[in-house]
Amino acid sequence: MATILEAVPKCLPMPELIERQSRNFRARAPKSDGCWEWTGNLSTTGYGRVSLGGQVFLAHRVAYFLANGECPTDLLIRHTCHNRRCCNPSHLISGSSADNSQDMVDHGRSIRGEQNCISVLTEEFVTAIKIACKTPFPGQIKLLAKKYKVHVNTIQTIKAGRSWAHVRV
Numbered sequence: 254m255a256t257i258l259e260a261v262p263k264c265l266p267m268p269e270l271i272e273r274q275s276r277n278f279r280a281r282a283p284k285s286d287g288c289w290e291w292t293g294n295l296s297t298t299g300y301g302r303v304s305l306g307g308q309v310f311l312a313h314r315v316a317y318f319l320a321n322g323e324c325p326t327d328l329l330i331r332h333t334c335h336n337r338r339c340c341n342p343s344h345l346i347s348g349s350s351a352d353n354s355q356d357m358v359d360h361g362r363s364i365r366g367e368q369n370c371i372s373v374l375t376e377e378f379v380t381a382i383k384i385a386c387k388t389p390f391p392g393q394i395k396l397l398a399k400k401y402k403v404h405v406n407t408i409q410t411i412k413a414g415r416s417w418a419h420v421r422v
């Protein structure tokens with residue numbers, strides 16, 4: 254299975270799902286009155302993930318695609334229920350990352366949870382991290398990881414330029 258990347262700035266376009274793939278997908282997100290919780294694999298950030306044609310996709314994006322016939326690659330698919338495993342299309346709306354951040358703020362949640370496809374950070378935060386890393390001090394990586402609620406490895410790869418290389422400061 255392809256590895257899921259922590260920081261991909263743009264989503265992959267959804268592949269055409271053949272009947273068997275859609276059936277398998279739906280079987281792993283059983284319908285209910287509330288959230289249709291994904292019973293398959295989860296990403297490190299708690300989103301359902303599914304492999305289709307060798308590529309890993311976020312399950313809720315696939316659910317949105319199946320329900321709407323499209324899944325805009327430049328938009329986030331947000332959970333109105335704030336349940337990352339949820340694949341109920343009526344709980345999913347598309348929106349910009351700004352919408353998502355505002356939504357998080359409105360709900361008193363942290364600024365974490367950005368999911369530009371399968372990423373947990375926005376360009377804005379990555380820029381802030383990169384600027385901070387220009388003035389290193391002991392324990393900084395840990396501190397930044399705590400601040401942005403990501404794994405220390407995420408900060409390290411950003412600092413080393415192995416991810417988000419397109420974000421220049």
Ligand SMILES: [Zn+2]
Nearest residue numbers: 288334339344
């Ligand atoms: Zn839900």
